[in-house]
Amino acid sequence: MKLFTIHGWSFEPSVWEGTHFESAEHIILPGHGESFFSSSDIVELAREIGEYLPENSALVGWSLGATLAVVMASLYPDKVKELILFAPTVRFSGISQPEVVVKRFLRKLKKDFKRTVKEFRALCSKVNLPLPELDEGKVTELLESFSYFDLSNFARNLSVPAKIFVGEKDSVTGVQGALKLHLLIRSSTLSVFPEEDHLTILRRY
Template sequence: MRNVYTIHGWSFTPLVWKETILANANHIALPGHGESPYKSTNLIQLSLEIGKDLPHQITLIGWSLGATLATLIASQFPQKVEKLILIAPTLKFMPLSQPEVVVKRFLKKLNNNFFSGITYFRQICGANLNNVQLLKEEKARELLKSYVYFSLSPYVKNFPVKTVIAVGEEDNVTGLIGAYKLFNEMNNSKLIIYPKEDHFSILRRLDSLL
């Protein structure tokens, strides 16, 4: 998969793709999530850092926070991204996907005990708890704060790249509403809803998206 690039979600690493059809794709590691050459924890700046490194005519795949970042990259480097696949995306995490009170409670939980907060979050996702030790607390927390307050609305109107949006019917992290609102504002996009899949299990359905 020489021309396929992936961006994982928050609190995970590129290892999340290991058991999927994308195991041999080119995996981008987020700052604070394992070994990453990228420094910025501001989504706009990070999208510019990554976008400059990408070749042309790629398929770019982002999951969760990675979907927001992939959208930003495609909006700023449309000549490089031939196809965009967004898995469990949201137009704006707060308040569309999660109410403000829930987000602030979770940020407080992270401040009190970072790795306990990560464990709690991964359980909500329906994911395994491996490789938590690869996370770097300060950068991971800063990246999350940039994400939860960020809106894609200004970047998806007249969107130049063909996009597939995929979401699990039982996703209780970014959710159906977040994905639908993004689809509703993003022209040139297609929405696919997978029954019985949650925020994490949807990754096993990637073979139907490529």
């Protein structure tokens, strides 16, 4: 089985260093460095990446990457055979975060992109990772698409086995978002780790 990872928003594949997935093939999100992909719409990007996947693939997704992994598994059931999802959510705005918080964050992002990205990454974890070269326009559009995207219908259609991992100290997507996804995916398991946050959960597989 061919293993692929998909990182989260404003990060890059360095998040997988020191994890069980360090040697997998790492997919880079549009606007987050040198990516093969260009769409900033969640479904269109899932189709774009899905066309690239070979048969018998396993997807490891973190945060926004987990959303893409679920959509790809729904759209390409003949290709995706397993999902490993870290810090996922059914919907970021309204479930993981109040809508007013999301709207305020997006406004701040457009006014002061670099500072707002740094604030977001500090919220994810105290662990400090290198900041990738970000395309402000593309990265902002991708976050807007993710923030209001409802994963429910894609999750209900899944038959592929899914392992879900979330940290109890995750203040970004949160335990509630992961629990709701677990309840929608029939063949899923959920593991909650008390001491882990949005980023450090990646080391608990």
